[in-house]
Amino acid sequence: MTVLQIIRRAVSGAAFVALVACPLAATAQEVNLYTTRETGLIQPLLDSFTKSTGIKVNAIFVKDGLIERVKAEGPNSPGDVLMTVDFGGLIDAVAQGVTQPVRSEALAAAIPANLRDPGGHWYALSLRARLVYASKDRVPLTAITYEELADAKWKGKICIRSGQHPYNTSLIAAYIARYGEANAEAWLRGVKANLARKATGGDREVARDILGGICDLGVGNSYYVGLMRSGKGGPDQLKWGAAINPLLPTFKGGGTHVNISGAAIAKHAPNKANALKLLEYLVSNEAQSLYARVNYEYPVRNGAAVEPIIASFGTLKPDSLDLVAIAKNRKLASILVDKVGFDQ
Amino acid sequence: MSVAHASSRRRDGGGWTLASLLVAAVVLAPVIALFAIAAQGSGDLWPHLLAYVLPQAIHDTALLLLGVGFVTIVVGVGTAWLVTTCHFPGRGFFDWALLLPLAVPTYIVAFAYLDLLHPLGPIQTALRALLAIDDPRGLWLPDVRSLPGCILLLGFVLYPYVYLAARATFLMQSAPALEVARTLGADRLSTFLRVALPLARPSIAIGATLALLEALNDIGASEFLGVRTFTVSIYATWVNRSSLPGAAQIALVMLAAVLALVLLERWGRRQRQFSGGSRRSHPPALAKLSGLASIGALAACGTPVLIGFILPTTHLLYEAWSRIGFIGLSSNVVIEARNSVLFATAATAVALALGLVLAHAARLDRSGLADAAARVGSLGYAIPGTVLAVGLLMPLATFDNALDAAARQILGFGTGLLISGSGAALVLAYVIRFLAISAGGVEAGYAKIPASLDMAARSLGESTRGTMRRVHLPLLKPSLGAAAILVFVDCMKELPATLLLRPFGFETLATHIYAEAARGTYEDGAVAALMIVLVGLGPVVLLARMSQPPLMPATRGSAT
Numbered sequence: 001m002t003v004l005q006i007i008r009r010a011v012s013g014a015a016f017v018a019l020v021a022c023p024l025a026a027t028a029q030e031v032n033l034y035t036t037r038e039t040g041l042i043q044p045l046l047d048s049f050t051k052s053t054g055i056k057v058n059a060i061f062v063k064d065g066l067i068e069r070v071k072a073e074g075p076n077s078p079g080d081v082l083m084t085v086d087f088g089g090l091i092d093a094v095a096q097g098v099t100q101p102v103r104s105e106a107l108a109a110a111i112p113a114n115l116r117d118p119g120g121h122w123y124a125l126s127l128r129a130r131l132v133y134a135s136k137d138r139v140p141l142t143a144i145t146y147e148e149l150a151d152a153k154w155k156g157k158i159c160i161r162s163g164q165h166p167y168n169t170s171l172i173a174a175y176i177a178r179y180g181e182a183n184a185e186a187w188l189r190g191v192k193a194n195l196a197r198k199a200t201g202g203d204r205e206v207a208r209d210i211l212g213g214i215c216d217l218g219v220g221n222s223y224y225v226g227l228m229r230s231g232k233g234g235p236d237q238l239k240w241g242a243a244i245n246p247l248l249p250t251f252k253g254g255g256t257h258v259n260i261s262g263a264a265i266a267k268h269a270p271n272k273a274n275a276l277k278l279l280e281y282l283v284s285n286e287a288q289s290l291y292a293r294v295n296y297e298y299p300v301r302n303g304a305a306v307e308p309i310i311a312s313f314g315t316l317k318p319d320s321l322d323l324v325a326i327a328k329n330r331k332l333a334s335i336l337v338d339k340v341g342f343d344q
Numbered sequence: 345m346s347v348a349h350a351s352s353r354r355r356d357g358g359g360w361t362l363a364s365l366l367v368a369a370v371v372l373a374p375v376i377a378l379f380a381i382a383a384q385g386s387g388d389l390w391p392h393l394l395a396y397v398l399p400q401a402i403h404d405t406a407l408l409l410l411g412v413g414f415v416t417i418v419v420g421v422g423t424a425w426l427v428t429t430c431h432f433p434g435r436g437f438f439d440w441a442l443l444l445p446l447a448v449p450t451y452i453v454a455f456a457y458l459d460l461l462h463p464l465g466p467i468q469t470a471l472r473a474l475l476a477i478d479d480p481r482g483l484w485l486p487d488v489r490s491l492p493g494c495i496l497l498l499g500f501v502l503y504p505y506v507y508l509a510a511r512a513t514f515l516m517q518s519a520p521a522l523e524v525a526r527t528l529g530a531d532r533l534s535t536f537l538r539v540a541l542p543l544a545r546p547s548i549a550i551g552a553t554l555a556l557l558e559a560l561n562d563i564g565a566s567e568f569l570g571v572r573t574f575t576v577s578i579y580a581t582w583v584n585r586s587s588l589p590g591a592a593q594i595a596l597v598m599l600a601a602v603l604a605l606v607l608l609e610r611w612g613r614r615q616r617q618f619s620g621g622s623r624r625s626h627p628p629a630l631a632k633l634s635g636l637a638s639i640g641a642l643a644a645c646g647t648p649v650l651i652g653f654i655l656p657t658t659h660l661l662y663e664a665w666s667r668i669g670f671i672g673l674s675s676n677v678v679i680e681a682r683n684s685v686l687f688a689t690a691a692t693a694v695a696l697a698l699g700l701v702l703a704h705a706a707r708l709d710r711s712g713l714a715d716a717a718a719r720v721g722s723l724g725y726a727i728p729g730t731v732l733a734v735g736l737l738m739p740l741a742t743f744d745n746a747l748d749a750a751a752r753q754i755l756g757f758g759t760g761l762l763i764s765g766s767g768a769a770l771v772l773a774y775v776i777r778f779l780a781i782s783a784g785g786v787e788a789g790y791a792k793i794p795a796s797l798d799m800a801a802r803s804l805g806e807s808t809r810g811t812m813r814r815v816h817l818p819l820l821k822p823s824l825g826a827a828a829i830l831v832f833v834d835c836m837k838e839l840p841a842t843l844l845l846r847p848f849g850f851e852t853l854a855t856h857i858y859a860e861a862a863r864g865t866y867e868d869g870a871v872a873a874l875m876i877v878l879v880g881l882g883p884v885v886l887l888a889r890m891s892q893p894p895l896m897p898a899t900r901g902s903a904t
Binding site: 032038039040058059060061062063064065068069072073074075076077078088092162164166169197198199200201205208209211212213214234236330331334335337338339341343344 | 392395396397400458462463464479480481487489490567568569570572579580582583584585586587588666667730733734737738740741742744745748758760761764765840843844846847848849850855858859860
């Protein structure tokens with residue numbers, strides 16, 4: 001066998017492997033979704049998209065490293081849509097140049113102007129409010145501000161997940177955007193001094209620890225209350241959800257802090273037209289009400305109904321601070337968390 | 345004849361050295377990529393890391409490693425000594441049962457214990473009922489979400505690495521050496537402390553190193569229990585401070601620290617020969633323990649099995665049972681189990697072959713080059729899974745894209761993402777990550793084969809390859825088997841690299857659990873968690889059976 005023959009064989013062998021390994025390159029109507037949201041959460045949405053359009057969705061849940069993966073894959077990346085669970089990740093994707101702008105009447109009509117990029121790079125899909133969970137038995141409160149979480153009267157009574165979690169860095173970033181770094185640091189030190197246990201675990205553990213008597217007050221996301229109280233998480237979680245009184249806190253003279261999930265179209269999207277269809281579907285009436293009903297999130301689309309459990313907290317008034325300004329302070333927020341030793 | 349022989353030996357050895365250098369190069373690729381990423385500079389972040397992140401990370405990591413090292417060595421060596429030298433009720437059971445915690449991933453143990461020890465959990469609820477306390481706040485127990493909690497949990501799950509190594513050594517230790525010590529007037533304790541323990545030091549060091557590197561790399565349990573280790577800080581720097589260069593810099597600092605520790609340990613036992621002495625020996629006779637001592641031995645061996653395996657697995661069983669009743673069994677679990685087993689098997693085969701190459705080359709080549717290659721080849725174990733995965737992504741994708749471009753030019757069609765877009769990247773990541781285990785295992789096995797055997801085989805006309813096939817491999821079988829099982833079980837449990845490198849629509853049991861945990865609480869993943877434990881259980885029991893004395897090369901001769 002000559003060298004050339006060997007090379008030819010090796011190459012055709014490799015090409016065969018490539019064909020076998022990437023069956024998705026061949027079929028026609030599909031769209032590839034990279035998501036930092038767990039796919040189980042959005043599967044009902046994707047299924048109904050496939051049902052109404054005939055376009056198959058190949059989704060992969062990548063927690064950390066989504067941007068690095070897309071970047072490394074370069075022009076050969078199969079990714080069409082990049083979906084993130086937090087706004088920071090979305091802004092990062094845009095900053096790292098792995099997205100492309102799209103213009104769409106449907107998107108512009110459905111999503112309020114402050115919840116999409118003026119340049120068309122990113123679009124918000126759903127909102128979750130950062131709530132305060134208060135013990136039903138021990139805390140007779142009907143309203144609270146984020147500022148009050150640092151009040152010394154709550155010493156040893158507050159539970160919260162890691163300060164480094166995107167949900168919390170985003171809240172701290174909003175505090176910085178509003179009051180400046182020095183005030184935010186003082187506030188964070190105050191909250192840290194009030195903690196009943198290490199800042200760790202998830203938001204549902206906050207409710208569980210309130211029922212367990214470890215703390216009286218906690219910080220958690222709105223949709224977890226829906227998941228717990230609906231019984232979808234099982235009978236134990238039903239009890240956790242029942243032990244808390246979910247309050248919609250506000251900044252003094254402002255609104256409630258919201259976390260945003262959103263999506264962008266990948267720069268090298270091989271199925272761009274289908275990607276756009278998917279985005280447009282996700283903000284349609286049907287999908288937005290699914291977001292609300294199945295995931296207990298606040299829809300971004302004006303007029304879409306909020307799920308009854310979530311609606312029972314009262315009317316959400318999102319804080320008016322500019323999203324991009326908050327996202328810019330995210331890194332500083334993370335640094336402050338280290339500086340005050342929030343997680344220690 | 346002798347000249348020809350010498351030159352053929354050099355040529356053979358040279359081929360092995362070259363191969364081991366190639367393996368080292370593959371392992372080095374992601375490390376070099378990390379250097380490249382780190383060199384981009386983290387800008388203004390470094391002073392912050394130096395002031396606030398690294399001191400805490402060093403403090404927590406050092407305490408965690410000291411604690412886990414202490415627990416794993418005391419538990420691992422102590423129980424190994426008991427089951428190999430003493431006779432007490434249940435000894436035969438504990439002999440293999442002490443390995444069981446190997447099958448349970450650390451993150452699952454952390455989740456399970458948070459449940460078990462929570463004020464609402466079964467233990468505190470039972471205690472309150474016993475003490476007639478109504479209010480959950482009436483009873484205060486220390487929180488498992490703490491550094492001591494993390495040390496104990498990791499220690500009781502990771503001790504089998506030490507147990508396995510110490511047990512094998514104690515079984516191989518020549519009884520005469522111990523008997524001589526006894527006839528010279530040493531009691532059992534000082535025989536253990538002054539003869540058996542020093543002789544077992546290299547293998548205990550290898551076992552403890554594996555356990556410590558597992559602890560160092562752990563992200564699930566540490567993060568969940570609120571311990572800010574190096575690995576947790578690397579993640580926070582990367583994900584929250586959006587600084588991959590900063591994360592790469594910390595990862596390299598950590599890598600340097602690991603290297604320093606490993607080299608320090610090797611330096612500590614430099615110039616000492618530990619091999620040999622096992623031939624023609626018989627295993628030491630078991631000492632019959634008195635009633636009270638028997639109970640003590642029973643408790644000493646029972647506690648680690650209870651904490652590291654029985655309690656968390658029982659909890660998983662209960663959770664899985666109630667989940668199946670509540671939401672039914674997902675049909676995907678079978679496919680996921682198949683994926684896990686398939687990829688773990690493939691990675692194990694490759695890791696074993698490459699580990700053999702590294703260890704064999706190091707034995708043949710006296711220049712130190714192959715020895716260095718073997719050290720480098722073990723680096724992957726010291727890099728956190730996701731960081732390794734990111735380091736791997738870059739060279740792989742670059743290679744794929746270059747190949748694709750070339751294929752388009754020459755053949756007229758692209759090859760796409762040949763490696764990084766397929767499962768090959770995942771297998772490669774597993775191999776790099778766990779090569780240290782297979783190489784270390786084979787190396788330890790080789791250490792027990794005296795060089796005189798090689799010389800005998802060679803002087804009888806065997807080539808190096810023939811020596812390997814007909815002398816080394818049969819003698820290495822137990823070590824190879826043990827290494828294979830450890831690598832397999834570790835691949836089954838691997839999470840972070842799997843999460844980042846897997847192709848579309850590909851889920852394993854570990855990613856399933858993680859997805860469930862990310863969606864809500866981990867109880868939804870109890871079924872998959874249980875399957876990881878179950879799949880790992882078979883190999884672990886096999887491992888215990890394989891390292892029984894009758895299969896030991898040293899004793900096989902005397903048995904037949």
